[in-house]
Amino acid sequence: MEPATPTDAKASGLLDGVPRQRSRCAASTGDMDGTPVPISPAKALRVPRVRRLLPTPTGTPFTFGFAVVLALTSLLVADAAPSFVHALHQGSSTDVAHLVRTPMLVLLTSALWIAGGIVTPYAVLFLLVLTALERRIGGARTAVVFLTGHILATLATEVPVGLAVLVGHLPDSSLHRMDYGISFGVATCVGALAGLVSPWVRWPLVVLFGGMLIEDLIAFTDPLTNWGHVFSLAIGLALWPVVRRWRGTLSR
Known part of the structure; x- marks a missing residue:
């Protein structure tokens, strides 16, 4: 492998300043590298808890x-x-x-x-x-x-x-x-x-x-x-x- 040239290092430094693009899935569930993004417990449980207030054919x-x-x-x-x-x-x-x-x-x-x-x-x-x-x-x-x-x-x-x-x-x-x-x-x-x-x-x-x-x-x-x-x-x-x-x- 050839050693990095000064030009390559400069380009790499510039690219480091450019924000990475996130996929549509990553935008909602985690980072591009698979790291999960924390979701508010209140937001995660709000819909299931509301649904549990009312009867369902399988649950009740x-x-x-x-x-x-x-x-x-x-x-x-x-x-x-x-x-x-x-x-x-x-x-x-x-x-x-x-x-x-x-x-x-x-x-x-x-x-x-x-x-x-x-x-x-x-x-x-x-x-x-x-x-x-x-x-x-x-x-x-x-x-x-x-x-x-x-x-x-x-x-x-x-x-x-x-x-x-x-x-x-x-x-x-x-x-x-x-x-x-x-x-x-x-x-x-x-x-x-x-x-x-x-x-x-x-x-x-x-x-x-x-x-x-x-x-x-x-x-x-x-x-x-x-x-x-x-x-x-x-x-x-x-x-x-x-x-x-x-x-x-x-x-x-």
Whole structure:
């Protein structure tokens, strides 16, 4: 190899001052020589974290499938004749009369409707809370938590109505009180999820959501439903030992 001439050295020095061209791929992921360029953690995690807030068919199949069903029933309510919708709601109602005749049927079908429509706060809570809960304990266990709150809170509010009618404190029409929706199950899932998050999220969540339920109860606009929400939250809080054990087995 021939020794470098002064001219070559001069040209090399000039070239050293010219910035190297970076490929399109290197501009986004690293230098031309393969050295990675650091990416802000916030920028790298922003999109995945946002996506994890909502249900997906593969990540949270129970919540996603349930959300699709609720969306379809909500579209049906919006487009069908009011008399037909009323008949469907009446047939799914967990009032005392239906609980005596077809308890399993109405306890399940009553959770296929969103009382008040798809834009209600409980519809938003459904998506966010059940997604977060399912990612921590799995779909089948999330379904158990939801149904536990839905069923127990329904019985806790409707059985006293039946007893009150039996002893003459309420009229017979109370046996046919319309009762359907997802709010009892969602409130239970809120309580259960609180036991799985960090304390700085847990206690504000419990205080804010519980305070909202107490405020509704004080307003006394729908006492049975409002008491049902309080019972549902309490059921979710009582499930902390169970859901924490489930999360531990899921992470192994």
